[in-house]
Amino acid sequence: MRILVLSDLHANLTALEAATAEEFDRLICLGDLVGYGPSQNEVIRFIRERAFVALRGNHDNALALDVECRCSPANKALAEATLAYHRTLLSSEDLDWLRALPGSVEFKLDGYRFAAFHATPRDPLYGYEITPELPDDQLREEIEGVKADFILLGHTHLPMVRGIGSRVIVNPGSVGQPRDGNPECSYAIIEDGVVELRRAKYDLFRTMEALRKLPLSNDLIDQLISTLEQGGPQ
Structure with a gap:
């Protein structure tokens, strides 16, 4: 079985399309479908229709419940502005769907045990400790205490595969807003118990043009575009 693991899509449909050009049997989404990007409705629809498992990230939580997303101070203005805009465009059905998503889940696939969290086992929504x-x-x-063969994490936007004893910790990085210095969308493939981190180029210009049409200040849009171009804030 070929398992595609995605996280931190951040309303970037073009990047999502590039990542899901991969062949896969099951799609796992670790959360943060909304915030920062221009295509929140399309991204939510894609994940609702195709994901085997989907989690609620801190940005999804903030939008659906109208609370703070508790992201880094450097990104706070960007997060608040884009989430406020996204909230005006989502249907009540999509908002209810986001609210109902779990922050963590355990499941079995292909004979392996999985434990998935948006952030960390200790703090599924907000923890940044695991880098x-x-x-x-x-x-x-x-x-400690997580009984699984694979522990799946997102939130940091930093791709990682680490082994601790018999457990493998996987962070696929960010599809929609990479922050490790590489602007290509990041994701993971798990097949026959083997993890591979992958990158894919996508039409960044298309995402940038969509961002420029948002009703946000030029300063905010420039920051969003710069982050995408450079693979993280500078």
Whole structure:
């Protein structure tokens, strides 16, 4: 079975289309469908129709429940402005769907046990602690008590595959807003128990043109475009 793992789509339909050009049998989405990008309705519709598992990220949570997303201070103005705009465009049905999404879930696929979280096991919505640089002893503490073969995490926008004992921790990175210095969309493939992090180029110009049509200030749009072009804020 070929499992496609996506996270942090952030309303970037063009990037999502590039990532899902991969052949796959099951699609796992770790959350943050909305915020920052121009195509929230289309991204939600795609995931609703095709995902085997979908989680609620902190941006989805903020939009659906009208609470703070608790993102980094550097991105707060961008998040608040785009989420406020997205909220005016989503149907009540889509809002209800976002509210009903779990923040974490356990499931079995292809004979393996999976535990999926938007952020971390200790803080499924907001935790930023698990990064590629986290020492093994601290990573072991962060995943203590999680009984799974694969632990799937998103939220940081930083792709990662780490092994702790018999467990494999996978962060596919961000489809819609990479922040590791590489602007190509990031995702993971799990097949026959083997994880591969992958990147795909997408039509960035198309996303940029859609962003320029949003009713936001020029400064905010320039920041959003710069982040996409550079693979993260500079």
